[in-house]
Amino acid sequence: MITNKLRAAALKSTFQREKILEYISSRKEHPTVDKIYKHMLKICPTISKTTVYNNVKSLDKAGLIKAVKFSGKGEAIYDGNPSVHYHFVCNKCGTIFDLDLDCKNIIKKEIDGHLVENVCAYFSGVCKECKKDL
Numbered sequence: 001m002i003t004n005k006l007r008a009a010a011l012k013s014t015f016q017r018e019k020i021l022e023y024i025s026s027r028k029e030h031p032t033v034d035k036i037y038k039h040m041l042k043i044c045p046t047i048s049k050t051t052v053y054n055n056v057k058s059l060d061k062a063g064l065i066k067a068v069k070f071s072g073k074g075e076a077i078y079d080g081n082p083s084v085h086y087h088f089v090c091n092k093c094g095t096i097f098d099l100d101l102d103c104k105n106i107i108k109k110e111i112d113g114h115l116v117e118n119v120c121a122y123f124s125g126v127c128k129e130c131k132k133d134l
């Protein structure tokens, strides 16, 4: 499955690349490069952070994952779901959730005369878990 995805994207399938794609796609965690690197160290203790970084970059370029940056200062997170969707960011625990809101019909539409090609909008607040402690 993962190998097929890589092949379809004309990316060479290496063990590390497969494992990185598998990690990002299999959960909805939206990990940072650091987090992916920490996970990969458990599988390949010799892997470097640069290798992880280069791999996520080519996966992003191939459209298999999506790099998302919420603010100028923040680190990019990597989304296993490359299709356009909105996010909810929790101000308390920092967890990033996918929101099941339809925004596909915004792409390629014109708003105030501007052509929309991508949506990076996100909602923020208190997530359902943190809300329990309020």
Ligand SMILES: [Zn+2]
Binding pocket: 090, 091, 092, 093, 094, 095, 126, 127, 128, 129, 130, 131
């Ligand atoms: Zn939270």
Ligand SMILES: [Zn+2]
Binding pocket: 030, 079, 080, 081, 085, 087, 097, 098
């Ligand atoms: Zn997402």
